[in-house]
Amino acid sequence: MPQPLDTTLLATFLTVAETGSFSGASAKLNCVQSNITARIRRLEDRLGGRLFERGRGGAALTAFGRLAQKGISEALDRLSSVEKELTEASGGAAPLRLGAMETTAAARLPRLLAELRQHCPDASVTLQTAPTARLLDLVWNRRLDAAFVAGPVDGERFHATPAFDETLVALWLGGGDATGPAPQMDTLLAFGEGCSYRAAAQAWLRQQGRADVQVTEMGSLDAMIGCAAAGMGMTVVPQSAAIRVSEAKGLTARPLPAAHGKITTYLVSDVSTLGTDLRI
Protein backbone atom coordinates (compact mmCIF):
# COMPACT_ATOMS: atom_id res chain seq x y z
CA MET A 1 0.00 0.00 0.00
CA PRO A 2 1.67 3.22 -1.11
CA GLN A 3 1.21 6.43 0.76
CA PRO A 4 -2.42 7.42 0.55
CA LEU A 5 -3.43 10.81 -0.78
CA ASP A 6 -3.30 13.68 1.65
CA THR A 7 -6.84 14.80 2.35
CA THR A 8 -5.75 18.38 2.96
CA LEU A 9 -4.81 18.61 -0.69
CA LEU A 10 -8.12 17.15 -1.74
CA ALA A 11 -10.16 19.50 0.42
CA THR A 12 -8.16 22.41 -0.92
CA PHE A 13 -8.79 21.29 -4.46
CA LEU A 14 -12.52 21.16 -3.90
CA THR A 15 -12.53 24.58 -2.33
CA VAL A 16 -10.67 26.09 -5.24
CA ALA A 17 -13.05 24.41 -7.65
CA GLU A 18 -15.97 25.84 -5.70
CA THR A 19 -14.74 29.38 -5.38
CA GLY A 20 -13.20 29.48 -8.82
CA SER A 21 -9.99 31.05 -7.63
CA PHE A 22 -6.91 30.37 -5.55
CA SER A 23 -7.25 33.55 -3.57
CA GLY A 24 -10.90 32.90 -2.90
CA ALA A 25 -10.03 29.51 -1.51
CA SER A 26 -7.28 30.98 0.62
CA ALA A 27 -9.80 33.35 2.17
CA LYS A 28 -12.23 30.55 2.82
CA LEU A 29 -9.60 28.27 4.31
CA ASN A 30 -7.98 30.97 6.40
CA CYS A 31 -4.53 30.73 4.95
CA VAL A 32 -2.34 32.63 2.53
CA GLN A 33 -2.68 32.31 -1.18
CA SER A 34 0.81 30.98 -1.80
CA ASN A 35 -0.15 28.10 0.35
CA ILE A 36 -3.03 27.22 -1.95
CA THR A 37 -0.73 27.42 -4.94
CA ALA A 38 1.65 25.00 -3.30
CA ARG A 39 -1.04 22.55 -2.33
CA ILE A 40 -2.61 22.45 -5.75
CA ARG A 41 0.78 21.98 -7.29
CA ARG A 42 1.53 19.08 -5.00
CA LEU A 43 -1.75 17.47 -5.93
CA GLU A 44 -1.18 18.04 -9.63
CA ASP A 45 2.27 16.53 -9.35
CA ARG A 46 0.91 13.55 -7.58
CA LEU A 47 -1.90 12.92 -10.03
CA GLY A 48 0.23 13.76 -13.01
CA GLY A 49 -2.10 16.24 -14.66
CA ARG A 50 -3.09 19.88 -14.59
CA LEU A 51 -6.29 20.47 -12.64
CA PHE A 52 -6.88 24.15 -13.29
CA GLU A 53 -6.40 26.50 -16.18
CA ARG A 54 -5.02 29.56 -14.52
CA GLY A 55 -5.20 32.97 -15.95
CA ARG A 56 -7.94 35.39 -16.80
CA GLY A 57 -9.47 36.28 -13.50
CA GLY A 58 -9.15 33.04 -11.64
CA ALA A 59 -8.75 29.32 -12.01
CA ALA A 60 -11.04 27.27 -14.19
CA LEU A 61 -11.25 23.50 -14.00
CA THR A 62 -9.71 21.62 -16.88
CA ALA A 63 -11.45 18.55 -18.26
CA PHE A 64 -9.18 16.50 -16.05
CA GLY A 65 -10.08 18.73 -13.14
CA ARG A 66 -13.77 18.12 -13.67
CA LEU A 67 -13.20 14.40 -13.63
CA ALA A 68 -11.18 14.75 -10.47
CA GLN A 69 -13.80 16.88 -8.78
CA LYS A 70 -16.40 14.20 -9.11
CA GLY A 71 -14.33 11.34 -7.77
CA ILE A 72 -12.63 13.31 -5.07
CA SER A 73 -15.72 14.87 -3.61
CA GLU A 74 -17.34 11.47 -3.47
CA ALA A 75 -14.35 9.94 -1.76
CA LEU A 76 -14.12 12.73 0.77
CA ASP A 77 -17.82 12.52 1.48
CA ARG A 78 -17.40 8.87 2.07
CA LEU A 79 -14.54 9.49 4.44
CA SER A 80 -16.39 12.07 6.46
CA SER A 81 -19.48 9.91 6.73
CA VAL A 82 -17.32 7.11 8.05
CA GLU A 83 -15.90 9.50 10.59
CA LYS A 84 -19.35 10.63 11.62
CA GLU A 85 -20.51 7.06 12.01
CA LEU A 86 -17.51 6.27 14.17
CA THR A 87 -17.62 9.29 16.40
CA GLU A 88 -21.29 8.64 16.98
CA ALA A 89 -20.66 5.01 17.73
CA SER A 90 -18.01 5.90 20.26
CA GLY A 91 -18.99 8.78 22.43
CA GLY A 92 -22.31 10.15 21.40
CA ALA A 93 -21.35 13.23 19.47
CA ALA A 94 -17.98 14.36 18.26
CA PRO A 95 -15.97 15.73 21.15
CA LEU A 96 -16.01 19.47 21.63
CA ARG A 97 -12.48 20.71 21.15
CA LEU A 98 -12.07 23.45 23.68
CA GLY A 99 -9.11 25.71 24.28
CA ALA A 100 -8.28 27.96 27.21
CA MET A 101 -5.49 29.95 28.72
CA GLU A 102 -3.60 28.20 31.46
CA THR A 103 -5.07 30.48 34.10
CA THR A 104 -8.62 30.07 32.88
CA ALA A 105 -8.21 26.34 32.76
CA ALA A 106 -7.02 26.31 36.35
CA ALA A 107 -9.47 28.76 37.89
CA ARG A 108 -12.62 28.66 35.86
CA LEU A 109 -12.99 25.49 33.91
CA PRO A 110 -13.18 22.90 36.66
CA ARG A 111 -16.52 24.23 37.82
CA LEU A 112 -17.72 24.83 34.31
CA LEU A 113 -16.90 21.37 33.11
CA ALA A 114 -18.41 19.80 36.21
CA GLU A 115 -21.66 21.59 35.49
CA LEU A 116 -21.53 20.54 31.90
CA ARG A 117 -21.08 16.96 32.98
CA GLN A 118 -24.10 17.21 35.23
CA HIS A 119 -26.33 18.50 32.50
CA CYS A 120 -25.02 16.35 29.69
CA PRO A 121 -23.20 13.35 31.09
CA ASP A 122 -22.54 12.11 27.57
CA ALA A 123 -20.86 15.23 26.27
CA SER A 124 -17.19 14.70 25.62
CA VAL A 125 -14.73 17.54 25.71
CA THR A 126 -11.06 17.83 24.94
CA LEU A 127 -9.13 20.70 26.45
CA GLN A 128 -5.98 22.32 25.20
CA THR A 129 -4.17 25.13 26.98
CA ALA A 130 -2.20 27.79 25.15
CA PRO A 131 -1.65 31.54 25.18
CA THR A 132 -4.33 33.76 23.69
CA ALA A 133 -2.60 34.41 20.40
CA ARG A 134 -2.10 30.75 19.76
CA LEU A 135 -5.65 29.90 20.76
CA LEU A 136 -7.03 32.39 18.29
CA ASP A 137 -4.86 30.79 15.65
CA LEU A 138 -6.16 27.36 16.47
CA VAL A 139 -9.78 28.47 16.33
CA TRP A 140 -9.14 30.36 13.13
CA ASN A 141 -7.69 27.27 11.51
CA ARG A 142 -10.46 25.06 12.84
CA ARG A 143 -8.30 22.99 15.06
CA LEU A 144 -10.47 24.05 17.98
CA ASP A 145 -14.22 24.55 18.12
CA ALA A 146 -14.02 27.31 20.71
CA ALA A 147 -11.62 28.88 23.15
CA PHE A 148 -11.50 31.17 26.15
CA VAL A 149 -9.17 34.06 25.43
CA ALA A 150 -8.34 37.44 26.86
CA GLY A 151 -10.02 40.36 25.17
CA PRO A 152 -10.31 42.46 23.23
CA VAL A 153 -11.09 40.21 20.29
CA ASP A 154 -11.32 41.12 16.63
CA GLY A 155 -15.04 40.93 15.99
CA GLU A 156 -14.57 40.74 12.25
CA ARG A 157 -12.85 37.43 12.36
CA PHE A 158 -14.41 35.81 15.39
CA HIS A 159 -17.69 35.36 17.08
CA ALA A 160 -16.98 36.38 20.68
CA THR A 161 -19.17 36.42 23.77
CA PRO A 162 -17.98 37.76 27.13
CA ALA A 163 -17.47 34.97 29.61
CA PHE A 164 -15.65 36.27 32.68
CA ASP A 165 -14.39 39.58 34.01
CA GLU A 166 -10.97 39.14 35.47
CA THR A 167 -9.03 41.44 37.73
CA LEU A 168 -5.30 41.07 37.47
CA VAL A 169 -3.37 41.00 40.70
CA ALA A 170 0.34 41.21 41.27
CA LEU A 171 1.72 38.55 43.58
CA TRP A 172 4.98 38.63 45.47
CA LEU A 173 6.59 37.31 48.58
CA GLY A 174 6.48 39.40 51.76
CA GLY A 175 5.18 42.91 52.30
CA GLY A 176 5.18 45.99 50.15
CA ASP A 177 3.86 49.51 50.18
CA ALA A 178 0.56 50.70 48.86
CA THR A 179 1.83 51.38 45.37
CA GLY A 180 3.10 47.97 44.51
CA PRO A 181 5.85 45.51 45.10
CA ALA A 182 9.15 46.57 46.54
CA PRO A 183 11.71 47.93 44.12
CA GLN A 184 13.93 44.95 44.63
CA MET A 185 11.20 42.87 43.03
CA ASP A 186 12.78 43.42 39.70
CA THR A 187 11.89 40.13 38.07
CA LEU A 188 8.55 39.42 36.47
CA LEU A 189 7.62 35.77 36.23
CA ALA A 190 5.36 35.31 33.23
CA PHE A 191 4.39 33.04 30.39
CA GLY A 192 6.12 33.25 27.06
CA GLU A 193 5.30 35.58 24.20
CA GLY A 194 1.67 35.63 23.21
CA CYS A 195 0.37 35.81 26.74
CA SER A 196 -1.93 38.77 27.08
CA TYR A 197 -1.61 39.02 30.86
CA ARG A 198 2.09 39.36 30.48
CA ALA A 199 1.58 42.18 28.02
CA ALA A 200 -0.77 43.92 30.44
CA ALA A 201 1.69 43.47 33.29
CA GLN A 202 4.51 44.95 31.28
CA ALA A 203 2.37 47.89 30.22
CA TRP A 204 1.57 48.55 33.85
CA LEU A 205 5.17 48.38 34.93
CA ARG A 206 6.25 50.65 32.15
CA GLN A 207 3.68 53.19 33.18
CA GLN A 208 5.05 53.03 36.70
CA GLY A 209 8.45 53.88 35.36
CA ARG A 210 9.74 50.39 35.98
CA ALA A 211 10.88 49.56 32.51
CA ASP A 212 13.93 47.83 33.92
CA VAL A 213 12.04 44.80 35.18
CA GLN A 214 13.45 41.56 33.86
CA VAL A 215 11.09 38.90 32.55
CA THR A 216 11.66 35.26 33.34
CA GLU A 217 9.53 32.96 31.26
CA MET A 218 7.84 29.98 32.81
CA GLY A 219 5.87 27.16 31.29
CA SER A 220 3.07 26.64 33.78
CA LEU A 221 0.95 28.52 36.26
CA ASP A 222 2.08 26.34 39.13
CA ALA A 223 5.69 26.98 38.33
CA MET A 224 5.08 30.71 38.22
CA ILE A 225 3.35 30.84 41.58
CA GLY A 226 5.84 28.44 43.08
CA CYS A 227 8.75 30.60 42.01
CA ALA A 228 7.03 33.71 43.27
CA ALA A 229 6.53 32.00 46.63
CA ALA A 230 10.23 31.20 46.63
CA GLY A 231 10.99 34.88 46.32
CA MET A 232 12.30 34.74 42.80
CA GLY A 233 10.21 37.66 41.70
CA MET A 234 6.68 38.79 41.22
CA THR A 235 4.00 37.52 38.92
CA VAL A 236 0.73 38.84 37.54
CA VAL A 237 -2.30 36.58 37.28
CA PRO A 238 -6.09 36.87 37.38
CA GLN A 239 -7.44 37.13 40.89
CA SER A 240 -9.56 34.05 40.30
CA ALA A 241 -6.43 32.03 39.73
CA ALA A 242 -4.60 33.57 42.68
CA ILE A 243 -7.25 32.93 45.31
CA ARG A 244 -6.48 29.29 45.60
CA VAL A 245 -2.92 29.71 46.62
CA SER A 246 -1.71 33.17 47.40
CA GLU A 247 -2.42 33.45 51.10
CA ALA A 248 -1.50 29.90 51.86
CA LYS A 249 2.01 30.59 50.70
CA GLY A 250 2.50 33.96 52.29
CA LEU A 251 2.17 35.81 49.04
CA THR A 252 0.96 39.38 48.98
CA ALA A 253 -1.63 40.12 46.33
CA ARG A 254 -2.45 43.58 45.08
CA PRO A 255 -4.87 44.36 42.26
CA LEU A 256 -3.54 46.28 39.33
CA PRO A 257 -5.18 49.65 38.62
CA ALA A 258 -8.25 49.35 36.47
CA ALA A 259 -6.60 50.75 33.37
CA HIS A 260 -4.39 47.69 33.13
CA GLY A 261 -6.01 45.22 35.45
CA LYS A 262 -9.54 44.81 34.13
CA ILE A 263 -9.61 42.18 31.46
CA THR A 264 -12.57 40.39 30.01
CA THR A 265 -12.26 36.78 28.96
CA TYR A 266 -14.26 35.91 25.89
CA LEU A 267 -15.43 32.65 24.50
CA VAL A 268 -14.62 32.79 20.82
CA SER A 269 -15.48 30.60 17.90
CA ASP A 270 -14.94 30.84 14.19
CA VAL A 271 -17.60 32.96 12.56
CA SER A 272 -18.23 30.18 10.10
CA THR A 273 -18.79 27.61 12.81
CA LEU A 274 -22.51 27.57 13.29
CA GLY A 275 -24.66 25.51 15.59
CA THR A 276 -22.30 26.06 18.47
CA ASP A 277 -24.39 27.51 21.20
CA LEU A 278 -22.55 27.30 24.46
CA ARG A 279 -24.47 28.82 27.33
CA ILE A 280 -22.52 29.50 30.48
Next chain:
Amino acid sequence: MPQPLDTTLLATFLTVAETGSFSGASAKLNCVQSNITARIRRLEDRLGGRLFERGRGGAALTAFGRLAQKGISEALDRLSSVEKELTEASGGAAPLRLGAMETTAAARLPRLLAELRQHCPDASVTLQTAPTARLLDLVWNRRLDAAFVAGPVDGERFHATPAFDETLVALWLGGGDATGPAPQMDTLLAFGEGCSYRAAAQAWLRQQGRADVQVTEMGSLDAMIGCAAAGMGMTVVPQSAAIRVSEAKGLTARPLPAAHGKITTYLVSDVSTLGTDLRI
Protein backbone atom coordinates in the same frame (compact mmCIF):
# COMPACT_ATOMS: atom_id res chain seq x y z
CA MET B 1 -16.28 21.33 6.17
CA PRO B 2 -14.05 20.55 9.12
CA GLN B 3 -10.57 19.21 8.68
CA PRO B 4 -10.77 15.82 7.03
CA LEU B 5 -9.17 12.81 8.65
CA ASP B 6 -5.48 12.32 8.03
CA THR B 7 -5.03 9.27 5.85
CA THR B 8 -1.66 8.47 7.37
CA LEU B 9 -3.42 7.72 10.62
CA LEU B 10 -5.95 5.55 8.86
CA ALA B 11 -3.36 3.55 6.98
CA THR B 12 -1.43 3.07 10.18
CA PHE B 13 -4.54 1.87 11.92
CA LEU B 14 -5.20 -0.73 9.25
CA THR B 15 -1.62 -1.94 9.38
CA VAL B 16 -1.77 -2.39 13.14
CA ALA B 17 -5.05 -4.22 12.81
CA GLU B 18 -3.49 -6.49 10.22
CA THR B 19 -0.28 -7.28 12.02
CA GLY B 20 -1.89 -7.41 15.42
CA SER B 21 0.79 -5.32 17.07
CA PHE B 22 2.21 -1.83 17.16
CA SER B 23 5.76 -3.02 16.74
CA GLY B 24 4.80 -5.24 13.85
CA ALA B 25 3.24 -2.27 12.12
CA SER B 26 6.29 -0.16 12.79
CA ALA B 27 8.45 -2.75 11.07
CA LYS B 28 6.11 -2.90 8.12
CA LEU B 29 5.87 0.86 7.80
CA ASN B 30 9.58 1.49 8.29
CA CYS B 31 9.33 3.71 11.27
CA VAL B 32 9.85 3.49 15.00
CA GLN B 33 7.30 2.00 17.32
CA SER B 34 6.75 5.13 19.36
CA ASN B 35 5.58 6.71 16.20
CA ILE B 36 2.86 4.12 15.76
CA THR B 37 1.78 4.64 19.34
CA ALA B 38 1.46 8.35 18.73
CA ARG B 39 -0.47 7.94 15.51
CA ILE B 40 -2.97 5.52 16.97
CA ARG B 41 -3.44 7.78 19.92
CA ARG B 42 -4.10 10.73 17.67
CA LEU B 43 -6.70 8.72 15.79
CA GLU B 44 -8.32 7.49 18.97
CA ASP B 45 -8.49 11.03 20.29
CA ARG B 46 -10.06 12.20 17.11
CA LEU B 47 -12.67 9.46 16.95
CA GLY B 48 -13.29 9.55 20.66
CA GLY B 49 -12.92 5.83 21.34
CA ARG B 50 -10.32 3.20 22.04
CA LEU B 51 -9.46 1.16 18.95
CA PHE B 52 -7.17 -1.47 20.41
CA GLU B 53 -6.98 -3.39 23.63
CA ARG B 54 -3.29 -3.35 24.38
CA GLY B 55 -1.59 -5.80 26.57
CA ARG B 56 -0.80 -9.45 26.37
CA GLY B 57 1.46 -9.86 23.42
CA GLY B 58 0.14 -7.21 21.14
CA ALA B 59 -2.85 -5.11 20.29
CA ALA B 60 -6.28 -6.60 19.71
CA LEU B 61 -9.12 -4.75 18.06
CA THR B 62 -11.91 -3.64 20.34
CA ALA B 63 -15.50 -3.88 19.18
CA PHE B 64 -15.22 -0.25 18.18
CA GLY B 65 -11.99 -1.03 16.40
CA ARG B 66 -13.64 -3.72 14.34
CA LEU B 67 -16.34 -1.32 13.30
CA ALA B 68 -13.71 1.21 12.39
CA GLN B 69 -11.68 -1.27 10.40
CA LYS B 70 -14.56 -2.00 8.11
CA GLY B 71 -15.48 1.59 7.36
CA ILE B 72 -11.96 2.86 7.14
CA SER B 73 -10.65 0.21 4.83
CA GLU B 74 -13.57 0.80 2.52
CA ALA B 75 -13.03 4.53 2.52
CA LEU B 76 -9.31 4.16 1.87
CA ASP B 77 -9.92 1.69 -0.91
CA ARG B 78 -12.28 4.14 -2.42
CA LEU B 79 -9.73 6.88 -2.19
CA SER B 80 -6.99 4.85 -3.79
CA SER B 81 -9.23 3.70 -6.60
CA VAL B 82 -10.08 7.31 -7.30
CA GLU B 83 -6.40 8.08 -7.39
CA LYS B 84 -5.74 5.21 -9.76
CA GLU B 85 -8.53 6.34 -12.04
CA LEU B 86 -7.14 9.85 -12.10
CA THR B 87 -3.51 8.99 -12.64
CA GLU B 88 -4.54 6.72 -15.47
CA ALA B 89 -6.72 9.37 -16.98
CA SER B 90 -3.89 11.86 -16.89
CA GLY B 91 -0.64 10.33 -17.92
CA GLY B 92 -1.02 6.66 -18.59
CA ALA B 93 0.36 5.11 -15.45
CA ALA B 94 1.30 6.70 -12.17
CA PRO B 95 4.56 8.56 -12.58
CA LEU B 96 7.72 6.75 -11.58
CA ARG B 97 9.29 8.66 -8.75
CA LEU B 98 12.98 8.43 -9.36
CA GLY B 99 15.84 9.72 -7.28
CA ALA B 100 19.50 10.21 -8.14
CA MET B 101 22.66 11.85 -6.95
CA GLU B 102 23.36 15.20 -8.51
CA THR B 103 26.27 13.80 -10.48
CA THR B 104 24.32 10.80 -11.75
CA ALA B 105 21.48 13.03 -12.77
CA ALA B 106 23.84 15.23 -14.77
CA ALA B 107 25.98 12.59 -16.41
CA ARG B 108 23.92 9.46 -16.76
CA LEU B 109 20.25 10.16 -16.67
CA PRO B 110 19.78 12.34 -19.74
CA ARG B 111 20.62 9.45 -22.02
CA LEU B 112 18.73 6.96 -19.91
CA LEU B 113 15.58 9.01 -19.81
CA ALA B 114 15.79 9.73 -23.51
CA GLU B 115 15.90 6.01 -24.21
CA LEU B 116 13.04 5.42 -21.88
CA ARG B 117 11.03 8.00 -23.70
CA GLN B 118 11.75 6.30 -27.01
CA HIS B 119 10.56 2.94 -25.78
CA CYS B 120 7.61 4.13 -23.75
CA PRO B 121 6.60 7.60 -24.87
CA ASP B 122 3.79 7.58 -22.34
CA ALA B 123 5.87 6.81 -19.29
CA SER B 124 6.06 9.72 -16.91
CA VAL B 125 8.93 10.16 -14.53
CA THR B 126 9.66 12.58 -11.75
CA LEU B 127 13.23 13.10 -10.70
CA GLN B 128 14.59 14.27 -7.39
CA THR B 129 18.26 14.81 -6.64
CA ALA B 130 19.75 14.32 -3.21
CA PRO B 131 22.81 12.77 -1.57
CA THR B 132 22.96 9.00 -1.20
CA ALA B 133 21.98 8.86 2.45
CA ARG B 134 18.91 10.95 1.89
CA LEU B 135 17.92 8.99 -1.19
CA LEU B 136 18.04 5.74 0.74
CA ASP B 137 15.83 7.32 3.34
CA LEU B 138 13.33 8.42 0.74
CA VAL B 139 13.15 4.99 -0.85
CA TRP B 140 12.90 3.37 2.57
CA ASN B 141 9.95 5.54 3.45
CA ARG B 142 8.30 5.02 0.08
CA ARG B 143 8.58 8.57 -1.04
CA LEU B 144 10.54 7.37 -4.05
CA ASP B 145 10.04 4.25 -6.12
CA ALA B 146 13.71 3.84 -6.90
CA ALA B 147 16.98 5.73 -6.74
CA PHE B 148 20.52 5.67 -8.05
CA VAL B 149 22.93 5.70 -5.14
CA ALA B 150 26.60 5.07 -4.52
CA GLY B 151 27.45 1.62 -3.18
CA PRO B 152 27.85 -0.37 -1.15
CA VAL B 153 24.20 -0.81 -0.23
CA ASP B 154 22.70 -2.75 2.65
CA GLY B 155 21.20 -5.76 0.92
CA GLU B 156 18.98 -6.58 3.86
CA ARG B 157 16.94 -3.48 3.58
CA PHE B 158 17.07 -2.78 -0.13
CA HIS B 159 16.85 -4.49 -3.43
CA ALA B 160 19.93 -3.23 -5.29
CA THR B 161 21.18 -3.86 -8.80
CA PRO B 162 24.49 -2.49 -10.11
CA ALA B 163 23.91 0.23 -12.65
CA PHE B 164 27.16 2.04 -13.41
CA ASP B 165 30.81 1.75 -12.50
CA GLU B 166 32.20 5.15 -11.78
CA THR B 167 35.79 6.26 -11.50
CA LEU B 168 36.32 9.27 -9.33
CA VAL B 169 38.63 11.94 -10.63
CA ALA B 170 40.10 14.90 -8.87
CA LEU B 171 39.72 18.17 -10.76
CA TRP B 172 41.73 21.31 -10.27
CA LEU B 173 42.91 24.33 -12.17
CA GLY B 174 46.33 24.29 -13.83
CA GLY B 175 49.02 21.61 -13.74
CA GLY B 176 50.12 19.20 -11.08
CA ASP B 177 52.53 16.34 -10.65
CA ALA B 178 51.81 12.66 -11.07
CA THR B 179 50.72 12.08 -7.53
CA GLY B 180 47.92 14.59 -7.31
CA PRO B 181 47.09 18.23 -7.09
CA ALA B 182 49.62 20.74 -5.94
CA PRO B 183 49.93 21.23 -2.21
CA GLN B 184 48.50 24.69 -2.41
CA MET B 185 45.24 23.11 -3.45
CA ASP B 186 44.17 22.90 0.13
CA THR B 187 40.42 23.37 -0.34
CA LEU B 188 38.08 20.57 -1.30
CA LEU B 189 34.85 21.67 -2.95
CA ALA B 190 32.19 19.10 -2.18
CA PHE B 191 28.54 18.54 -1.43
CA GLY B 192 27.25 18.60 2.11
CA GLU B 193 27.13 15.75 4.58
CA GLY B 194 25.66 12.55 3.25
CA CYS B 195 27.53 12.68 -0.03
CA SER B 196 29.43 9.46 -0.53
CA TYR B 197 31.86 10.91 -3.06
CA ARG B 198 32.88 13.48 -0.56
CA ALA B 199 33.51 10.76 1.99
CA ALA B 200 35.64 8.87 -0.53
CA ALA B 201 37.59 11.98 -1.40
CA GLN B 202 38.32 12.72 2.20
CA ALA B 203 39.43 9.16 2.83
CA TRP B 204 41.83 9.47 -0.08
CA LEU B 205 43.25 12.74 1.11
CA ARG B 206 43.72 11.41 4.60
CA GLN B 207 45.59 8.46 3.26
CA GLN B 208 47.84 10.84 1.38
CA GLY B 209 48.63 12.57 4.63
CA ARG B 210 46.62 15.61 3.66
CA ALA B 211 44.25 15.73 6.57
CA ASP B 212 44.52 19.49 6.65
CA VAL B 213 42.43 20.05 3.56
CA GLN B 214 39.50 22.37 4.19
CA VAL B 215 36.09 21.46 2.86
CA THR B 216 33.87 24.07 1.29
CA GLU B 217 30.32 22.89 0.81
CA MET B 218 28.46 23.65 -2.36
CA GLY B 219 24.89 23.04 -3.38
CA SER B 220 25.20 22.04 -7.00
CA LEU B 221 27.52 20.27 -9.37
CA ASP B 222 27.77 23.26 -11.63
CA ALA B 223 28.75 25.48 -8.75
CA MET B 224 31.43 23.03 -7.71
CA ILE B 225 32.98 22.78 -11.11
CA GLY B 226 32.65 26.48 -11.67
CA CYS B 227 34.48 27.25 -8.47
CA ALA B 228 37.16 24.72 -9.27
CA ALA B 229 37.63 26.39 -12.65
CA ALA B 230 37.99 29.68 -10.84
CA GLY B 231 40.87 28.26 -8.85
CA MET B 232 39.10 28.13 -5.54
CA GLY B 233 40.16 24.59 -4.87
CA MET B 234 39.84 21.09 -6.12
CA THR B 235 36.85 18.86 -6.38
CA VAL B 236 36.21 15.14 -6.75
CA VAL B 237 33.53 13.88 -9.10
CA PRO B 238 32.84 10.81 -11.20
CA GLN B 239 34.71 10.83 -14.48
CA SER B 240 31.44 10.60 -16.34
CA ALA B 241 30.36 13.88 -14.87
CA ALA B 242 33.72 15.52 -15.48
CA ILE B 243 34.04 14.69 -19.16
CA ARG B 244 31.57 17.27 -20.26
CA VAL B 245 33.40 20.19 -18.84
CA SER B 246 36.82 19.64 -17.49
CA GLU B 247 38.99 20.18 -20.55
CA ALA B 248 36.94 23.01 -21.84
CA LYS B 249 37.73 25.00 -18.75
CA GLY B 250 41.40 24.17 -18.44
CA LEU B 251 40.86 21.84 -15.55
CA THR B 252 43.27 19.01 -14.90
CA ALA B 253 41.65 15.69 -14.15
CA ARG B 254 43.42 12.82 -12.46
CA PRO B 255 41.77 9.54 -11.45
CA LEU B 256 41.92 8.55 -7.83
CA PRO B 257 43.68 5.27 -7.04
CA ALA B 258 41.41 2.29 -7.32
CA ALA B 259 41.13 1.77 -3.58
CA HIS B 260 39.21 5.00 -3.25
CA GLY B 261 38.21 5.83 -6.76
CA LYS B 262 36.19 2.85 -7.93
CA ILE B 263 32.60 3.23 -6.94
CA THR B 264 29.61 1.35 -8.21
CA THR B 265 26.29 3.11 -8.54
CA TYR B 266 23.32 0.95 -7.74
CA LEU B 267 19.68 1.26 -8.56
CA VAL B 268 17.85 0.53 -5.33
CA SER B 269 14.25 0.00 -4.48
CA ASP B 270 12.40 -1.02 -1.38
CA VAL B 271 12.40 -4.78 -0.96
CA SER B 272 8.64 -4.66 -0.55
CA THR B 273 8.13 -2.78 -3.79
CA LEU B 274 7.38 -5.48 -6.31
CA GLY B 275 6.62 -5.29 -9.96
CA THR B 276 9.30 -2.73 -10.57
CA ASP B 277 11.51 -4.15 -13.22
CA LEU B 278 13.68 -1.45 -14.65
CA ARG B 279 16.07 -2.73 -17.28
CA ILE B 280 18.90 -0.47 -18.20
Next chain:
DNA sequence: AATTATCTATCACTTTGAATGATGGAAAAC
Protein backbone atom coordinates in the same frame (compact mmCIF):
# COMPACT_ATOMS: atom_id res chain seq x y z
C1' DA C 1 11.69 -17.69 41.20
C1' DA C 2 14.51 -15.61 38.62
C1' DT C 3 15.51 -14.48 33.85
C1' DT C 4 14.65 -13.34 29.36
C1' DA C 5 11.87 -11.79 25.63
C1' DT C 6 8.29 -9.04 23.82
C1' DC C 7 5.12 -5.37 23.90
C1' DT C 8 3.48 -0.51 24.58
C1' DA C 9 4.01 4.17 26.88
C1' DT C 10 6.60 8.22 27.68
C1' DC C 11 9.88 11.92 26.93
C1' DA C 12 13.49 14.98 25.38
C1' DC C 13 15.37 16.11 21.14
C1' DT C 14 15.80 16.62 16.09
C1' DT C 15 14.14 17.14 11.67
C1' DT C 16 11.14 18.41 7.88
C1' DG C 17 8.09 20.21 5.18
C1' DA C 18 4.06 23.05 5.35
C1' DA C 19 2.73 27.83 6.22
C1' DT C 20 3.88 32.61 6.02
C1' DG C 21 4.68 37.11 4.13
C1' DA C 22 6.90 39.91 0.80
C1' DT C 23 7.58 40.53 -4.03
C1' DG C 24 7.00 40.28 -9.12
C1' DG C 25 4.51 39.84 -13.38
C1' DA C 26 0.48 39.31 -16.20
C1' DA C 27 -4.12 40.14 -17.42
C1' DA C 28 -8.40 42.66 -16.86
C1' DA C 29 -11.07 46.70 -15.29
C1' DC C 30 -11.43 51.45 -14.81
Next chain:
DNA sequence: GTTTTCCATCATTCAAAGTGATAGATAATT
Protein backbone atom coordinates in the same frame (compact mmCIF):
# COMPACT_ATOMS: atom_id res chain seq x y z
C1' DG D 1 -2.30 54.92 -18.28
C1' DT D 2 -3.35 53.64 -13.91
C1' DT D 3 -5.28 50.60 -10.71
C1' DT D 4 -6.87 46.29 -9.34
C1' DT D 5 -6.94 41.35 -9.23
C1' DC D 6 -4.88 37.12 -9.45
C1' DC D 7 -1.20 33.50 -9.51
C1' DA D 8 3.91 32.18 -9.13
C1' DT D 9 8.15 32.38 -6.68
C1' DC D 10 11.24 32.53 -2.77
C1' DA D 11 13.47 33.07 1.63
C1' DT D 12 12.24 32.42 6.30
C1' DT D 13 9.60 30.64 10.33
C1' DC D 14 7.54 27.33 13.02
C1' DA D 15 4.54 23.46 14.38
C1' DA D 16 4.03 18.84 14.00
C1' DA D 17 5.80 14.48 13.10
C1' DG D 18 9.48 11.47 13.75
C1' DT D 19 13.45 9.47 16.31
C1' DG D 20 15.94 7.03 19.83
C1' DA D 21 16.53 5.90 24.48
C1' DT D 22 14.23 4.26 28.48
C1' DA D 23 10.75 2.55 31.63
C1' DG D 24 7.18 -0.63 32.90
C1' DA D 25 4.21 -4.52 32.22
C1' DT D 26 3.14 -9.20 30.90
C1' DA D 27 4.09 -13.67 29.16
C1' DA D 28 7.40 -17.36 28.16
C1' DT D 29 11.60 -19.94 29.51
C1' DT D 30 14.97 -21.95 32.47
